[in-house]
Amino acid sequence: MKNKEIAKLLYEIADYLEIKDVNYKPRAYRKAAGNIEALTEDIENIYERGELEEIGGVGEAIAKKISEYLETGKLEYYEKLAKDLPVNIEELTSIEGVGPKTVKKLYNSLGVETLEDLEKAAEEGKVAQIKGFGEKVQKNILENIKVAKRGRERRLLGKVFPLVEDLKQRLLDKDVFNRVTIVGSYRRRKPTIGDVDVLATAKKSEEAMDEFCALGDVVEILAKGDTKSSIILSGGIQVDIRIVEEEAWGSALMYFTGSKDHNVSLRSKAKGRNWKLNEYGLFGPEDDRLASKSEKEVYERLDMSFIPPELRENTGEIKAAEKDSIPVLVEEEDIRGDLQVHTNYSDGSGTIEQMVERALDKGFEYLLISDHGPSLKIAGGLTEEEFEEQAEEIEQVKDRFGVEILHGIEANITKDGLDISKDWCDRCDILCVGMHDRPDDPTERILSIFDEYPIDIFVHPLGRRFFSREPLDINLDRIASKAEEEHISFEINSQPERLDLDWQNVKKYRDKLKYVISTDAHSKEQMNFMHLGVSQARRGWCSKENILNTQPIDGVRSYLNG
DNA sequence: GCCGTTTTCGGCCCGACTGTTTTCAGTCG
Structure with missing residues (x-):
């Protein structure tokens, strides 16, 4: 996946152009870079389909440059810029307070190319000698180099x-x-x-x-x-x-909530009417305050309906608000049950009873116990006997609680199919399947499984984990189409490091698929993660109707069996 | 270099803060 690599390249081009005092282009390159960084799909796939220009901020010229880089591993335009100013621009601008212009000055007067060069020069007191710089700049640079070395973590x-x-x-x-x-x-x-x-x-x-x-x-x-x-x-x-002042609360909320791109768009709109929008309010041509007390007031003065914070990514929400077509987003209170939790039968820490109690506390009407299938040894996957034992225990617990307990399994997709037999599948109230390794042909495997087994829910579809595991290289378009035919639901997994299906894909497929939001809880405490999954569904523009487990259990069943 | 219910050409967000300056450039969010 070369997305990050290409984004970095474009960011650096933007810096170089800024150094050369080129107007507007830096912004264009940064915008494209930001959008590429945020893609969940491999940019090479997009390139192969010839759809680079579909990416926001990517036009003819940038698409051509990306193509050149993907084809040859090099980009002449970039090499040329880098030759004029052979510095590690990313490293140097990562220092707070150091931007492109400062980098240029440092290079021209001291020959600074790297962070180490700069540190040395500052320690020797050379930075303060440069015209326009002083002791304070030098001192700040030295302090901020330490922060930059640690790296800015998310x-x-x-x-x-x-x-x-x-x-x-x-x-x-x-x-x-x-x-x-x-x-x-x-x-x-x-x-x-x-x-x-x-x-x-x-x-x-x-x-x-x-x-x-x-x-x-x-x-x-x-x-x-x-x-x-x-x-x-x-x-x-x-x-x-x-x-801030009470009077400016709404406009300040908007300003500090962002996103930056959302704000830029709004201000553009205001400017088009000869108005001005900033953190203190929306102002008319005579600096008369038109709105500022609440966010709703400001949006409405701009002839828009209120935009929930989760949608403020400048991906179409402003247009929708102008047409009053912002969806009523799903809320945590709408969720009627959790459709994936683990117990101490596999790698969970809670007993069936503890998980059911917590479900009851949360006001759920139903709960799906879905421990790992037998092939996932590392997670203590269930044998068929253990599954039967668990079934019996569920029968006993059932009578004591007013919650519908469903019994299923999180079967593992292996190279030979699923790790449970079809007979076993039939004994599951709801069958979840997930990919737990990284084969060469994940798309084909998933599609053939969808054909062959009575699957209900495809869990954590991308298999990504933030900071540690890249998403699987799968063709989601094909998989989603198949899932639509077979009435297979995609999971929005609420685990903090997963949040998978990713919100952008949630948005993309929301008219095609039904989603379930599950916690994938491995302890009773983790059942509190539900709000995280809900937040991602909201970011994906989902209303209640898009989410299967906002329905009573009969509705869930009838869709999955349909 | 990108983009379009004011535009296929002519626009492209706004203010605070800092450090260095006597009026502003650079950086940040």
């Missing part, structure tokens, strides 16, 4: 969630704060999060800043001002806060 939404909610509550508990909302990519529920951004109103903003920086688990204060501060908490996570 974290899983599901892992930071409890921490962030706790932080929010601790701030709200303090008298000086009035409103506190976590904004940024967290509010949009992006699967991975960089920094945490907090927006607040306060009785006295200076006092609020004092309280914020004095939180018990603050290990470092990066910046502290009257309305804006930045800290690092003991887990290493950076939290930025911004205090």
Whole structure:
């Protein structure tokens, strides 16, 4: 998968062009790079289908460059730019406060090509000598090099969630704060999060800043001002806060929630009417305030319906809002049951009874127990005898709880088919299948399984894990079409490191397929992950109707058997 | 270089902050 590689190439071209004072092109290259980075499909497949220009921000010229790179492994345009300024631009601009222009200056006056060169020059006091730079610049560079070396890590939404909610509550508990909302990519529920951004109103903003920086688990204060501060908490996570006036709450929420592209589009719209949109409000030609109190007010003044944060990625939501066709998104309360949990029969830690109790607590009407099939030895996959034992235990537990307990299995797709017999399949109330290895021909394997077995749910379709496992190289178009024919549902898996099917694909296939949102819980606590799966369904524009397990169990069955 | 219910050509978001400056360039979000 060369997506990241190509994105990096385009980002670097953008930097080079910026150094050369070229207008607008850098933005175009960055936009294309950002969209390529966000693809879940291998760009080589897109190239082979001749659909490069379908990618947002990719036009004729950039498509041609990508093709050249994929065909030859090189890009002449890039090589030429790099020759004029032979520096490690990505590394150098990763230092906070160092952008393309600074890189150029450093190279021209000191011959700085790498991060090491820069560190050496700064330590020797040479940076401060450059015209336009001073002691402070030099000192900041030295400090920020340390941060850049550590690398800017991202974290899983599901892992930071409890921490962030706790932080929010601790701030709200303090008298000086009035409103506190976590904004940024967290509010949009992006699967991975960089920094945490907090927006607040306060009785006295200076006092609020004092309280914020004095939180018990603050290990470092990066910046502290009257309305804006930045800290690092003991887990290493950076939290930025911004205090705004009550009157500007809505426009500030929009501004700090982003995404950047969404904001840019909105401002463009405002500008088209000779208005101006910023974090303080929507203003008319005479700087008269048209809206700012609530997000809804601002959107409506722009003749749009309210856009839920999860949709604000500039992927069509603005147009939809103008036509008042934003879907009513699914909510966690709509979910009536969990259709994939594991127990201590395989690699889960909870007993059947514990899992059922938790399901009851959560108000679920049904629960599917689906431990691993026999071939997944590492996860303690069930033998057929164990499956029968489990069936008996379920029968006993059933009578004691008012929850419908379904018995199934998460069968493993192997090179010979499934790891359970067809007879065994028939004894499952609901049959889940998943791919747990990485064969050369995953698409063919999946398609033939779909043909041969009475499958209900295809779990974690991409097989990806954030930070550790790339998505499978599969042809989802073909698999989704087959699934549509066979009434096979795709899972949206709520595990923080999976969130698979990916939200972009969720959006793509939502009119074709029915999804189930499952926790894939391996303990009773993990059944609380449901909201994460729901958030990704929301990012994929799903309403209740797109999600099978918002229906009573009879509805689920009739679709899957249909 | 991309893109289109104002445009196939002429536009392309906005403000804060910093450090270095006497009016601004660069960077960031």
